[in-house]
Amino acid sequence: MKQYLDLMQYVLDHGAQKHDRTGTGTISTFGYQMRFNLQEGFPMVTTKKLHLKSIIHELIWFLKGDTNIKYLKDNNVKIWDEWADENGNLGPVYGSQWRSWPTPDGRLIDQISNIIHTLKTNPDSRRIIVSAWNVADIDQMALPPCHALFQFYVADGKLSCQLYQRSADIFLGVPFNIASYALLTMMVAQVCNLEYGEFIHTLGDAHLYNNHIEQAKLQLSRDTKTLPVMEINPEVKDIFSFRFEDFNLKNYEPHPHIKGAVAV
Ligand SMILES: Nc1nc(=O)c2c([nH]1)NC[C@@H]1CN(c3ccc(C(=O)N[C@@H](CCC(=O)O)C(=O)O)cc3)CN21
Numbered sequence: 001m002k003q004y005l006d007l008m009q010y011v012l013d014h015g016a017q018k019h020d021r022t023g024t025g026t027i028s029t030f031g032y033q034m035r036f037n038l039q040e041g042f043p044m045v046t047t048k049k050l051h052l053k054s055i056i057h058e059l060i061w062f063l064k065g066d067t068n069i070k071y072l073k074d075n076n077v078k079i080w081d082e083w084a085d086e087n088g089n090l091g092p093v094y095g096s097q098w099r100s101w102p103t104p105d106g107r108l109i110d111q112i113s114n115i116i117h118t119l120k121t122n123p124d125s126r127r128i129i130v131s132a133w134n135v136a137d138i139d140q141m142a143l144p145p146c147h148a149l150f151q152f153y154v155a156d157g158k159l160s161c162q163l164y165q166r167s168a169d170i171f172l173g174v175p176f177n178i179a180s181y182a183l184l185t186m187m188v189a190q191v192c193n194l195e196y197g198e199f200i201h202t203l204g205d206a207h208l209y210n211n212h213i214e215q216a217k218l219q220l221s222r223d224t225k226t227l228p229v230m231e232i233n234p235e236v237k238d239i240f241s242f243r244f245e246d247f248n249l250k251n252y253e254p255h256p257h258i259k260g261a262v263a264v
């Protein structure tokens with residue numbers, strides 16, 4: 001994952017000191033893009049061990065349209081705990097916008113079903129977009145969407161996806177976001193009978209929190225390893241039918257995990 005290490009090095013070399021909402025302080029840069037060819041392996045960071053279980057369950061949870069952390073808690077995933085209210089609710093975050101975006105006249109739009117339909121019937125469309133950035137709902141969300149908008153693109157029978165992420169926690173969030181959207185792209189490709197193309201990750205405010213700098217430098221001192229391979233149960237042909245057991249990551253041999261506190 002040279003692309004990820006290059007991002008870390010770039011922000012260390014060129015980033016500006018910036019205050020932030022959490023009071024932690026960051027070193028930050030604005031506007032950065034990484035590309036991952038999904039035929040060259042699954043883009044999981046190898047310079048620290050990533051907890052894939054959390055990533056898969058979070059993605060299944062988004063696709064269910066769920067915005068309560070109960071499903072995550074039942075599967076021992078804790079990454080959203082700090083933001084939920086006393087009933088486990090996060091407000092109308094990703095799952096709600098992806099599957100049931102409310103219209104002014106009272107309908108609900110299932111953006112995921114719509115993009116699957118368009119990919120199957122009109123793959124050359126330049127409008128294959130999912131937006132979580134629902135301006136009218138933002139003040140009811142526990143956290144405004146970071147991965148705000150993504151677009152699919154088909155050429156030569158290959159499916160690519162580009163994500164716009166407005167705010168990117170390079171040490172903790174970004175490795176999760178890359179793996180999650182790479183996996184989503186592969187799942188969408190499978191159900192639409194397309195080959196794997198690229199995942200393109202475009203970042204707005206890309207920052208390293210001041211209490212993650214040592215962890216970043218440790219990762220930069222480690223050598224990269226061959227990317228693992230993600231096997232997906234080929235029998236699943238419906239985007240909403242994937243289960244945790246349908247995924248099998250092979251040959252993931254990362255360096256040891258590195259701890260870092262999450263800024264709330
Ligand atoms: N500051 C901040 N960074 C984020 O990346 C982030 C937020 N806030 N708020 C909302 C979600 C929650 N996300 C999170 C939250 C925690 C971890 C985290 O603690 N990761 C650890 C443990 C992983 C695990 O338990 O599975 C890690 O080492 O990766 C990662 C992503 C991504 N988002």
Ligand SMILES: O=c1ccn([C@H]2C[C@H](O)[C@@H](COP(=O)(O)O)O2)c(=O)[nH]1
Binds near residue numbers: 021144170172174
């Ligand atoms: O998927 C995610 C979700 C969140 N983040 C990070 C980016 C920021 O560090 C915080 C959000 O704080 P804001 O003040 O709302 O920007 O969470 C991420 O990297 N990936």
